[in-house]
Amino acid sequence: METPIHLQEQNLTALKNRLPVPTYNREANKAGIVHIGVGGFHRAHQAYYLHQLRQLGEASDWGICGIGLREADAKLDAVFNKQDHLYTLMVKHSDGKIEPEVIGSIVDFKMGVTDPEPVIARMAHADTRIVSLTITEGGYNFNPTTGEFNFDNPDIQHELRHPNDPITVYGFLTAALKRRRDIGFPAFTILSCDNIEHNGDMARKMLLAFAEVQDMELAEWIAQEVRFPNSMVDRITPVTTNADIETLAQDFGVIDAWPVTCEPFIQWVVEDDFSNGRPEFEKVGVQFVPDVGPYEKMKLRLLNAGHSVLGLLGALHGHPTINACMEDETFTTYLRAFLDQEATPILGNIEGIDLEQYKDSLLERFANPNIKDSVSRICSESSAKLPKFLIATLQDNIATGGSIKFATLVIAAWCYYSDKGMDRHGHPIEIIDAMGTELHQAAKQTTTDPLAFIRQESLFGTLAKNERFAKLYTEAVQKIYKDPNITKYMKNMI
Ligand code: CS2
DSSP, rough: OOOOOOOGGGGHHHHTTSSSSOOOOOOOOOEEEEEOOOOOOHHHHHHHHHHHHHTTTOOTOEEEEEOOOEEEEEHHHHHHHHHHTOOEEEEEOSSSSSSEEEEEOEEEEEEEESHHHHEEEEEEEEEEEEEEEETTTGGOBBTTTTOBOTOOHHHHHHHHHHHTTTOHHHHHHHHHHHHHHHTTTTOOOOEOOOOSTTTOOOOOHHHHHHHHOOHHHHHHHHHHHHHOOOEEEOOOOOOOHHHHHHHHHHOHHHSSSOOEEEOOOOOOEEOOOSSSOOOOOOTTOEEEEEEOOOHHHHIIIIHHHHHHHHHHHHHHHTTOHHHHHHHHHHHHHHHHHHIIIIIIHHHOOOOOOOOOHHHHHHHHHHHHHOOOHHHHHHHTHHHHHHHHIIIHHHHHHHHHTOOOOHHEEEEEEEEHHHHHHOOOOOOBBOOOTTTTHHHHHHTTTTTTTTGGGGGGGGTTTGGGOOHHHHHHHHHHHHHHHHHHHHHHHHHHHH
8 A cells, every 4th residue: 555645635636546535626615504513423424415415516505514512522623624624434334345435525613612703603604504413312401301401501501691602502503593683694494413303393492492591582583483304314333443543544545533434324314394495415315204203213212222222231241342242142132022022012103114124224234243333332321312212112111011121121231330330240331421420329229229220210200100110120120230141131031
């Protein structure tokens, strides 16, 4: 391989013999989309769709300006500054093949942490027509049980008192929308791309709850002018490793400080409800539908829940990755049993979708040996994920008298994991969760009060009061505390 070349705009001509690079003019690009939360997922999904469209010679006035609202985004800011906002997407196939491609659709990036003004100005700019979000499940700032906006958050309190000094997405959105209204610019669309059922409706409800307290007139304008399409997003995007950076340099001759890796599968189903225009994403395979509800539910309750089942049980067993779980027959059989017996019955029929086929393809995707999606990524922020992914299914099955045993064992495993922070061999596990301390405090009372963990109402609602669940959960958690060899119990159930 020739000497590796740094990824930069000026080197694209030299790089184009090594891998596909953007063929469109990035400078002439207008940032019609402002995106908050430029994680790996956004770069593997929405930014890639837009890149494909631009490669077709379309959408010349659409580019993306990324926004970082967390201190941790400074790292991406520095990398983007050096690399002219270019990055490599490495698609990893299950036969070992890696297809890298330089993505050019992100044309700018701004940090809102120390100086919010340039971010507000960018969002309020005449060219900005869509503000899209991947701010994670936790970023929506709602109470998981009541579904209401959490006004106790100190950052929210600060923003309500200081509308010109925003911190969270809500402060930035209202500041920018207010400016647009005052200038007389049309509102932008707010496009949520997070794994939350009715993610657009949720974004709308939360933003309006915030705006109503901050400025009632503005809230009314937002309610009337801003569209919030729901959307279902899908592409498995593992955390980038040093090995990925090295492979890219050694095998493809590209020096990229932060490439993104992903699986070949990609899907985006969106409601066609935009305030101020949109790129013709349908030309690159995005599905526009009147109601994404059934697609979202299917994905959250099968794919994301399936991940959590493998992740939490796998963490306890000591499997490092999702594909390692899928090499273990006990895990694959258990997963399929959960999907068939607990998740599928509550989904009912989804028009135009063959659920059996969908599940078969999920299992294949999870098994991709090249992806190496870490169990730790899946288990991170479980407190924000499980209420939507798994506990909702448990509640539905309790209501209908359906099977709950497979999901219950996962909750019991989560309790042990939160209490001990180690796998069955006693190897430590790093727990990444905004509620980590509360989870640990509740879980560690299990030996004296077996229901302590599930009494956390913000996560489980009143589930602890349900006799059938409480009994099954108590048995499961007591067994795990006696002997955390989780596969023993999984085998007994399949
Ligand atoms: C995962 C998702 O975070 C998780 O637990 O289930 O990130 C999943 O990989 C994506 O939603 C796939 O589209």
